[in-house]
Amino acid sequence: MKILxxxxxxxxxxxTSSILFEALRLKYPKAQLDYLINEHTFPVVENNPFIDNFIFFTKEVESSKKALYKLTKVVKHKKYDVVVDVYSKLSSNLISFLSGAKTRISYHKYYTTFFYHHNINRIKDNNSKAGLAIVNRMALLAPLDIETTFIKPKIYLTEEETANSKHFLKNHRIDFNSPLFMISVLGSGVKKTYPFSYMAQVIDTVVAETSGQILFNYIPKQEAEAKSIFNLCKPKTQKNIFFHVFGKSLRAFLAITQHCDAVIGNEGGAINMAKALDVKTFAIFSPWIDKASWSLFENDNNVSVHLKDFKPELYTKAEKQYKNEAVALYETFKPEFFTDKLKAFLK
Incomplete structure (x- = not known):
């Protein structure tokens, strides 16, 4: 059997979707399991023992109809028996439909049902600690007679990556006998980034409570923004920030993160990657993101806060409908709302 x-x-x-491979491997140990992803996301699933092959959705494919058509032919040539489309947008609809797979599965949308043999309705309410993002992904495997189970996403680092990152941190005078915190200072965009002055207050609290060492998660092109947050921190806090100590690649960031006591800051990729490395997390959600979906495996080690937790009266419709109001809503989401919760987490 061949599954994409x-x-x-x-x-x-x-x-998050990589959990499907572990479940599939348990059910079909001899199947060929392949993953079609954007090429820049490969580092988070590199070395995953449950995935056999990768197909990359490149920038060229993203911007060219001709390149997309070539990709559909590549997929069709591989003769998959099953295609599970988690993305469920136009490009993946076409890839799935033209694959020729005898079993095609995706989420239910009235305008794409004819592309698939099984259209799975998303669950909207969930009492599980796993989070709806996990629950709904696992539901896609029901047509393959795989019962819902809650597998946690995992990242697989090599011993060499672990050793090299530890050596790197020691060379930059990181003391492994003192707390070390990674701060997710910037989100993927303005509408997913906690206001700079508020983030500085959060970092001040972390240092005041723990005297810990602080690393910033940012990429070189974000240096000016990260520096702005640094400058808003108290002078005492700034002394504990190792501003120029960061991973220059995604795998380097992951290797460094595994040595941290916790990742704190904007909910997003950095938080999800930390959880996959079994590093504790404290996530600050954007006002327009659905916490029920993305607060994965919430417990004492993985804590999250959302404006809706403190000001539920502001929400009269689904969170995602507030995307254009995110910046204004962020201004009402003051650090004082969750300072006690943050202090409890740090203890």
Missing amino acids: IIQQKMIGDVL
């Missing part, structure tokens, strides 16, 4: 899973776009999505 399709999950394009963000790192967090690709990492």
Whole structure:
């Protein structure tokens, strides 16, 4: 049996959907299990022992109808028996439909039902700690007689990556006898980034409570924004921030993160990757993101806060409908709302 899973776009999505491979491998140990993803997300699933092959949705495919058509031919040539489309957008609809697979599965949308043999309705309410993002992904495997189970996403680092990252941190005077925190200072965009002055207050609290060492998660092109947050921190806090100590690649970031006591800050890829490395997390959700879906495996080690937790009266419709109001809503989401919760987490 040959099975293809399709999950394009963000790192967090690709990492979360990787749980399907572990479940599939348990059910079909001899099957060929392949993953179609955006090429920039590969580092979070690199070395995953349950995935046999990768197909990349490149920037060229993203911007060219001709390149997309070529990709559909590549997929069809591989003669998959099953295609599971987690992404479920136009590009993946076409890839799935033209694959020729005898079993095609995706989420139910009235305008794409003819592309698939099984159209799965998303669950909207969930009492599980796993989070709806996990629950709904596992539901896609029901047509393959795989019962819902809650597998946690995992990232697989090599011994060499672990050793090299520890050496790197020691060379930059990181003391492994003192707490070390990674701060997710910036989200994937303005509408997913906690206001700079508020984030600085959060970092001040972390240092005041723990005297811990602080690393910032940012990429070189974000240096000016990260520096702005650094400058808003108290002078005492700034002394504990190792501003220029960061991973210059995604795998380097992952290797460094595994040595941290916790990742704190904007909910998103960094938080999801930390959970996959079994590193504790404290996530600050954007006001327009559905916490029920993405607060994965919430417990004492994985804590999250959302404006809706403190100001439920502001929400008269689904969170995603507030996307254009995110910046204004962020301004009402003051750090004081969750300072006690943060302090309890740090203890």
